[in-house]
Amino acid sequence: MPQLAKRMGRAKPSAIMAVADKAKKLKSEGRDIVSFSIGVPNFLPGDHVYAAARDALAKDSGQYGSNRGSDALLDAFLQHIEALGLTGYTRMHCATGVGAKHILYNLAEALLDEGDTIAYATPYWTTYADIAEVLDARILELPCPASQDYKLSPAQLEVALATKPKVFLFNNPNNPTGMVYTREEIAALADVLVKYPDTWIITDDIYNMMVFDGLGYHNFVQARPELRDRLVFVDSLSKTYGMPGWRVGFMAGPEVVAKAITVLNSTHITNLPEVVTAAAVAALTGPQDVPVAKCAEFQAKRDLVVATMNAIPGVICPKPQGAFYVFPDISCAFGKSHNGVAIRNDVDFCSVLLEAKGVACVPGSAFGAPNALRISYTCPTAQLPVGLKRIEEFFAELA
Ligand SMILES: Cc1ncc(COP(=O)(O)O)c(C=O)c1O
Numbered sequence: 535m536p537q538l539a540k541r542m543g544r545a546k547p548s549a550i551m552a553v554a555d556k557a558k559k560l561k562s563e564g565r566d567i568v569s570f571s572i573g574v575p576n577f578l579p580g581d582h583v584y585a586a587a588r589d590a591l592a593k594d595s596g597q598y599g600s601n602r603g604s605d606a607l608l609d610a611f612l613q614h615i616e617a618l619g620l621t622g623y624t625r626m627h628c629a630t631g632v633g634a635k636h637i638l639y640n641l642a643e644a645l646l647d648e649g650d651t652i653a654y655a656t657p658y659w660t661t662y663a664d665i666a667e668v669l670d671a672r673i674l675e676l677p678c679p680a681s682q683d684y685k686l687s688p689a690q691l692e693v694a695l696a697t698k699p700k701v702f703l704f705n706n707p708n709n710p711t712g713m714v715y716t717r718e719e720i721a722a723l724a725d726v727l728v729k730y731p732d733t734w735i736i737t738d739d740i741y742n743m744m745v746f747d748g749l750g751y752h753n754f755v756q757a758r759p760e761l762r763d764r765l766v767f768v769d770s771l772s773k774t775y776g777m778p779g780w781r782v783g784f785m786a787g788p789e790v791v792a793k794a795i796t797v798l799n800s801t802h803i804t805n806l807p808e809v810v811t812a813a814a815v816a817a818l819t820g821p822q823d824v825p826v827a828k829c830a831e832f833q834a835k836r837d838l839v840v841a842t843m844n845a846i847p848g849v850i851c852p853k854p855q856g857a858f859y860v861f862p863d864i865s866c867a868f869g870k871s872h873n874g875v876a877i878r879n880d881v882d883f884c885s886v887l888l889e890a891k892g893v894a895c896v897p898g899s900a901f902g903a904p905n906a907l908r909i910s911y912t913c914p915t916a917q918l919p920v921g922l923k924r925i926e927e928f929f930a931e932l933a
Pocket residue numbers: 573632633634635636659705708709738740769770771772778782783
């Protein structure tokens with residue numbers, strides 16, 4: 535039998551989905567499972583989004599569309615990013631993709647040759663490593679432990695950029711930590727970035743509308759507009775609008791990069807479907823009450839999760855200010871056991887917690903941070919205290 539390509543030896547299925555699959559299996563066996571695992575928003579977009587999709591279906595042309603994305607969708611995206619404070623972009627600076635994941639993969643293909651280095655802070659979203667590995671790029675991890683609120687410091691960035699990575703990939707608000715950089719922190723990092731013109735900058739900021747405590751969303755180009763020539767902003771409808779399955783992602787950046795993504799679209803997908811495009815335009819330009827209400831709901835849930843986790847002796851739980859994740863350091867449990875089952879590390883912790891208490895979380899090692907676990911708190915509101923109580927009990931039962 536012929537062999538698969540070598541790169542497939544480096545490709546691996548998402549570690550996050552592995553936990554979700556195990557939880558699903560236990561559920562199908564009749565177990566009462568509370569899922570804090572997969573990062574899905576767990577709400578649906580407003581009615582106007584479905585109405586737009588139905589309307590588009592009724593008028594469907596059945597034709598191929600634009601590789602870059604339809605003019606209406608690009609204009610809707612431009613309007614959206616202007617409201618975020620990213621001004622001066624035109625359609626030629628933008629491109630669409632099948633979710634931000636697809637955009638990020640295409641950006642990596644467009645910007646990295648084999649052996650080039652991509653630098654990013656750890657903890658990181660699992661897919662960053664997966665993409666780099668498939669493309670045979672070198673990874674430069676910049677460790678940001680709980681003791682520094684999981685945030686990258688300007689000094690760390692300076693040391694990393696001095697090694698001239700081809701790409702610096704930044705994620706704010708962050709998955710898995712939920713951390714958000716303040717205006718001042720962004721400005722301080724931007725001051726470092728301007729000194730290293732050989733590095734592309736990608737800001738994967740798909741949770742930009744899920745920021746709490748009035749902190750606001752900030753981007754390096756607002757602090758240092760001269761970064762525009764090499765900074766690519768990535769966005770998505772998945773989390774903000776409750777549309778992960780619709781698969782709509784965007785980028786805004788230098789024209790040459792937007793063109794490269796458009797060319798890759800022509801190779802891979804041709805275009806986003808018409809019905810999806812219509813729904814996406816409606817989400818971006820229609821009433822924003824669903825994302826606004828969800829942001830407030832997530833902030834309240836964040837408060838409950840952080841308070842509960844910090845009340846557990848030994849757990850260190852920095853307070854996130856965005857997205858819908860909390861990332862407590864639970865290493866105090868390592869070396870203990872639960873009902874005789876040893877907990878050596880984060881993977882054991884999550885596995886024993888799921889088996890014993892029916893609560894699914896993702897081990898921090900999936901994000902390069904094996905002292906922690908990720909709690910994604912988008913479950914139905916009534917389930918949140920139930921799952922948290924079980925985690926509290928679990929800790930109390932450790933010996
Ligand atoms: C930081 C980050 N970037 C990108 C994505 C991918 O989003 P999409 O559904 O648009 O592919 C995710 C999804 O979990 C994410 O957390």
